[in-house]
Amino acid sequence: MTERSKRDLSEERWRGLGVSEGYVIGRVLRVDNGNRQVYRASLDEVEIDRELERFQQALMGARQQLVAIKAKADQELGPEHAYLFDAHLLMLEDRNLRERVEDYIRREKANAEWALRVVTDDLLAAYSSVKDEYLRARGSDIEDVAQRILSALTGNKPQYANLARDAVIVSADLSPSAVAELDLQHARAITTDAGGWTSHTAIIARALRIPAVVGLRDLYRRTRTGDMIIVNSYAGEVVLHPTTATITSFQEEFAGREKPAGVATVGRGSGPLRTSDGVGIILRANVELPAEFESVLEFGARGIGLYRSEFLLSQEGVLLSEEEQYRAYVEVAQLAGTDGATIRLFDLGGEKLHAGFGGERNPALGLRAIRFGLRHEDVLRTQVRAILRAASHGRLDIVLPMVSDLSDVRRARAIIDEEKLRLAKEGSEIGDVKVGAMIEVPSAVVLARTLSTEVDFFSLGTNDLVQYMLAVDRGNDEVSDWFRSLHPSVLRSVVDVHLAAATAGIPTLVCGEMASTPAYAVVLIGLGATNLSMTPSAIPRVARVIGAVSQKDAHTIAQMCLACATPDEVEQTVREQFLAYWPQHFATDSLPVAKRL
Amino acid sequence: MIEKRVTVTNRLGLHARAAARLVQMANRFQSAVRLERLDDSVTADAKSILSVLMLAAARGTELSAKAEGTDEAEAMAALSDLFNNGFGEMESD
Numbered sequence: 001m002t003e004r005s006k007r008d009l010s011e012e013r014w015r016g017l018g019v020s021e022g023y024v025i026g027r028v029l030r031v032d033n034g035n036r037q038v039y040r041a042s043l044d045e046v047e048i049d050r051e052l053e054r055f056q057q058a059l060m061g062a063r064q065q066l067v068a069i070k071a072k073a074d075q076e077l078g079p080e081h082a083y084l085f086d087a088h089l090l091m092l093e094d095r096n097l098r099e100r101v102e103d104y105i106r107r108e109k110a111n112a113e114w115a116l117r118v119v120t121d122d123l124l125a126a127y128s129s130v131k132d133e134y135l136r137a138r139g140s141d142i143e144d145v146a147q148r149i150l151s152a153l154t155g156n157k158p159q160y161a162n163l164a165r166d167a168v169i170v171s172a173d174l175s176p177s178a179v180a181e182l183d184l185q186h187a188r189a190i191t192t193d194a195g196g197w198t199s200h201t202a203i204i205a206r207a208l209r210i211p212a213v214v215g216l217r218d219l220y221r222r223t224r225t226g227d228m229i230i231v232n233s234y235a236g237e238v239v240l241h242p243t244t245a246t247i248t249s250f251q252e253e254f255a256g257r258e259k260p261a262g263v264a265t266v267g268r269g270s271g272p273l274r275t276s277d278g279v280g281i282i283l284r285a286n287v288e289l290p291a292e293f294e295s296v297l298e299f300g301a302r303g304i305g306l307y308r309s310e311f312l313l314s315q316e317g318v319l320l321s322e323e324e325q326y327r328a329y330v331e332v333a334q335l336a337g338t339d340g341a342t343i344r345l346f347d348l349g350g351e352k353l354h355a356g357f358g359g360e361r362n363p364a365l366g367l368r369a370i371r372f373g374l375r376h377e378d379v380l381r382t383q384v385r386a387i388l389r390a391a392s393h394g395r396l397d398i399v400l401p402m403v404s405d406l407s408d409v410r411r412a413r414a415i416i417d418e419e420k421l422r423l424a425k426e427g428s429e430i431g432d433v434k435v436g437a438m439i440e441v442p443s444a445v446v447l448a449r450t451l452s453t454e455v456d457f458f459s460l461g462t463n464d465l466v467q468y469m470l471a472v473d474r475g476n477d478e479v480s481d482w483f484r485s486l487h488p489s490v491l492r493s494v495v496d497v498h499l500a501a502a503t504a505g506i507p508t509l510v511c512g513e514m515a516s517t518p519a520y521a522v523v524l525i526g527l528g529a530t531n532l533s534m535t536p537s538a539i540p541r542v543a544r545v546i547g548a549v550s551q552k553d554a555h556t557i558a559q560m561c562l563a564c565a566t567p568d569e570v571e572q573t574v575r576e577q578f579l580a581y582w583p584q585h586f587a588t589d590s591l592p593v594a595k596r597l
Numbered sequence: 598m599i600e601k602r603v604t605v606t607n608r609l610g611l612h613a614r615a616a617a618r619l620v621q622m623a624n625r626f627q628s629a630v631r632l633e634r635l636d637d638s639v640t641a642d643a644k645s646i647l648s649v650l651m652l653a654a655a656r657g658t659e660l661s662a663k664a665e666g667t668d669e670a671e672a673m674a675a676l677s678d679l680f681n682n683g684f685g686e687m688e689s690d
Contacts, residue, residue: 090620094646123647
């Protein structure tokens with residue numbers, strides 16, 4: 001009997017998070033992240049110069065490797081992913097890092113490996129205290145760079161250049177540069193024990209359009225290279241040593257499916273998204289940059305719920321001509337397809353829209369958004385004409401930002417109607433455009449019923465609504481404790497606005513980023529929302545949760561929240577109830593924590 | 598020494614890519630370039646990516662930029678260009 005066959009090869013299953021869609025039957029290729037144990041050596045005085053020289057050499061060696069990796073990533077992943085290695089190169093060359101390591105070697109008479117470890121750990125500790133989640137995660141980049149220098153110091157580097165055709169990469173935690181060193185054209189799937197939706201593994205797997213499941217806890221140490229494995233990211237499932245029966249049923253299950261695209265989409269082949277009790281929910285995309293357009297389709301958005309048109313204006317004070325805007329909006333209309341796109345008119349202050357416009361003491365409350373357009377009609381008219389013309393190429397709607405009452409709506413609608421007539425007289429082709437109001441100013445919430453009689457739809461902008469409702473500047477850390485999306489007043493506003501719209505028979509779209517957090521999206525649905533727009537990449541994870549919860553339960557919890565007196569009580573209620581109703585769908589760290597209890 | 602106020606306007610703030618561009622730019626000049634958050638006085642050496650990332654400057658963060666050296670005017674011009682055009686970002690991630 002061989003050593004191998006003595007292992008228990010019975011079928012085992014793991015549940016994780018599918019972060020890039022698809023399914024694969026293949027063979028395990030174990031990839032360790034190469035992290036090295038480091039020991040301390042004490043140097044004699046005379047050895048120090050040599051150690052410093054050794055460190056220099058290692059930096060140069062690591063640099064050469066990184067330059068090669070960057071070139072490879074550029075080719076295989078595209079420049080938008082290769083940029084990361086620019087950051088790695090700069091970290092490698094960073095005086096801050098180099099000088100601290102050299103100082104440590106001199107002062108402590110330590111070997112370069114130890115000095116690098118100590119300095120890196122210091123830096124990691126500093127990063128772990130940063131408030132921003134994205135930046136906190138950059139600690140892994142620093143560790144990656146440190147590991148590269150360490151491997152250059154010891155002179156060995158991992159080699160996985162030639163993958164077999166059916167290789168499923170199984171790793172505890174893949175560093176970005178380890179991913180880039182792999183022969184990715186041949187990798188069929190990736191799994192890692194660590195990781196989440198925004199990990200490098202997830203991002204890169206989506207770029208490569210290969211399936212990936214992360215968060216598998218201990219899969220890595222239970223596998224050997226060559227083991228048979230099934231990766232099914234639709235179910236977030238991995239099957240190790242599948243039996244023949246499992247493989248057959250798996251092949252049958254997927255025989256009818258289209259080829260996996262490697263991205264998570266909503267409701268593929270299963271019709272529209274519904275809650276578990278059958279309430280239809282529409283998820284649309286918030287978009288501002290052309291580069292995001294592709295992802296709208298990839299992530300399965302039903303059109304564009306919010307196109308932030310001010311991002312067309314890249315330079316302060318320089319406006320685009322009608323023709324330039326027209327071309328941009330045609331692109332948006334075509335991308336959005338039959339589901340259409342809602343274009344928000346420029347939502348900016350005067351300083352951005354008009355060269356020479358004087359500064360304001362309080363720009364958030366100043367001459368901005370629709371107010372600016374009504375003061376400077378030329379700007380508004382140019383944009384409206386471009387949208388009306390572009391709408392002949394696809395479904396486009398207009399939403400008026402920062403409406404305070406009906407007079408803003410009436411004045412804007414009059415201008416839109418005038419431009420319609422003028423374009424018709426000029427013989428230009430125009431499309432049918434609906435006009436809605438952003439509900440983000442408290443007065444618009446209070447007056448939602450009167451507003452609903454003269455607009456075609458409402459867009460509820462939760463970010464600004466929270467800021468204006470609670471009179472809290474969200475950019476000001478001093479008052480961040482007062483910025484509470486789950487404030488009872490905000491929740492009641494959401495209910496009131498939906499009721500007003502329903503009474504008038506017009507739709508309401510919730511388009512603040514609040515909807516992109518699954519727990520908050522469920523709260524919004526409980527409050528009556530059925531139409532949410534969010535950052536495209538959030539759509540799959542929100543869709544997954546929505547499909548698993550019932551609107552009835554969400555409504556019950558929302559009613560309890562509405563009865564709360566303080567935001568703390570709401571947050572506490574959401575946390576407790578979500579864990580009671582849906583423990584399998586909400587990790588404790590995905591739920592709000594009451595801040596001031 | 599010249600000093601100028603700049604605001605982080607790109608969506609993801611001074612994250613890895615934007616920070617990389619900033620540091621690459623700053624290193625082209627002889628002048629020392631520093632950034633200071635107006636809200637909490639954390640400062641960074643614009644030639645060090647590790648230092649710039651520690652600013653944790655999200656969109657909307659206001660910074661005071663200081664350049665000092667023989668080419669300080671050019672360095673400041675390049676820096677404010679970079680901030681004004683949102684680091685030339687076209688990507689969503």
